[in-house]
Amino acid sequence: MNARPLLSGLGGIGLFLGLWQLIIGSGLIEYDFLPSPWAILGGLWAMLGDREFYEEALHTLAATLGGWVIAVVLGVGLGALLGSSTTCRRYSLASVEVLRPLPAVAFVPLALLLFGFSLQMELLVIVAPALWPSLINTMEGFAGVPQRLSDVAASFRLSPIERLLRIDLPAAAPSVLVGLRLSLSLALVMSVVAEMVGNPQGLGYGLVREQQALNPERMFGYVLVIGLVGVCLNAILVMASGWILPGQFRRPQAGWDTP
Amino acid sequence: MNRLLPAWVGLAPLAAVLVLWQLLAPANAPNFPPPLAWWRAVVTLATNGSLLPAVVETLWTFALGLFIATVAGFALGILIGTVRAVREWSGLLLEFLRALPPPVVVPIAALMMGFSPSMKLTVIAVTAAWPILLNTVAGVQAVPALLSEAARSLHLSWYRRVRHIVVPASVPALLVGLRVAVSLAIVITLLVEIFTALPGIGVLMVQGQRNYNSAQVFGLLALVGVLAYALTLMFAVIEGVVLSRWPPRVARR
Secondary structure, eight states, X not given: OTHHHHHHHHHHHHHHHHHHHHHHHTTSSOOTTOOOHHHHHHHHHHHHTOHHHHHHHHHHHHHHHHHHHHHHHHHHHXXXXXXXXXXXXXXXXXXXXXXTTSOGGGHHHHHHHHHOSSHHHHHHHHHHHHHHHHHHHHHHHHHTSXXXXXXXXXXXXXXXXXXXXXXXXXXXXXXXXXXXXXXXXXXXXXXXXXXXHTSSOHHHHHHHHHHHTTOHHHHHHHHHHHHHHHHHHHHHHHHHHHHHSOSSOOOOOSOSOXX | OGGGSOGGGGGHHHHHHHHHHHHHSOTTOSSSOOHHHHHHHHHHHHHXXXXXXXXXXXXXXXXXXXXXXXXXHHHHHHHHHHOHHHHHHHHHHHHHHHHSOGGGHHHHHHHHHOSOHHHHHHHHHHHHHXXXXXXXXXXXXXXXXXXXXXXXXXXXXXXHHIIIIIHHHHHHHHHHHHHHHHHHHHHHHHHHHHHHOOXXXXXXXXXXXXXXOHHHHHHHHHHHHHHHHHHHHHHHHHHHXXXXXXXXXXXXX
């Protein structure tokens, strides 16, 4: 019963690729820049033989993870502060609400101006938007610690550190983990953006380079790889969340679109 | 006492940073010019006539792209959500495509369509349609069982079931998707402008950066921030108004 959606899902992908192959391969539609899936596979295979490709993939992974770690440290730290103190929240929440919708791409020219073509430039473009999901979700997690648990902490006279480690952090953990996952998806998206229009390194640059070289097979190869990296990063984090919080973690789907 | 404080006291840290910046930064600081210099740079752009067309161009493409995305995303979402075979066969494909970072659409479209206004519009519509489509599909599946059963016992045709039950019940989900789509569409609009140099605010930002005019870059960043905030606020208000008058009982997330 459970296998049925998966089977038809695979069938759907097969049908989609088959139709695509048939239309392009048979010459029904003659179009220079839309290669058939088979040709894309060839492009991907050729890429896998290049040393350059692995360096690009490593660069993007390093930038994504580095930016994510910075964003998470800042976001969870600030979020915990805002979540546990009503005063802090009252005197800064409006600032957060004003700054948060700032479109991340708008940081690209600024980052280029300040740092030139460099990893710092990429990190600024990644951290600026990836900060928010961690901050907001941590804040909500900490603000939502049940009153009863706070009372328990008070009656046991827990020190602030003990209270943080034993009461607040476990209670806020599910929400924090959601924030971390959203931040990671966003970090990957932004590292690709930063490489596309800024720092000429990494998978994002490879994608644009092949586009400008009118090399559609390889360009779609890069698209495929970037998508797979996203799926894998998300899967790893979902697995880690399930391991940290067994039982209470619903499997969320990959994607940047979950509000 | 605390209730007497209005919400805008929360702006205090932001205001403090800007004021300190203004007071401490030298007027000709090369990388971090003070806020008043940003303002002057934006005013310069406005008086030499390059700002208004760029803002209009960006907002117009954004609005048109979002409109196409909403119509197409909602229609496809209803189709996928109501027809079980379509949903099952497209499930895995949608799952992979949703994990794909939206910006990769930009080079694909640039290669296939060249740098043209229609390419800009297509990219915005395609990427912004995505969250609307996925949320609509989820919304259709969350239609209350009572309503679906009512439709079945009345032997409604597919068309009438969609028209009278599914569409009204999935509007709240559409609005949730729209909220994501708005911020995504702003980002993609600017990205296309920066990537292709098609006219818009993004191009002015790139020009500022190339001329090492940091005041212009900061000023436009602030301007974009204000525009994005206003748009987000506007859609939040629209969402609130629609939801408060929506007939079915609505579970808000």
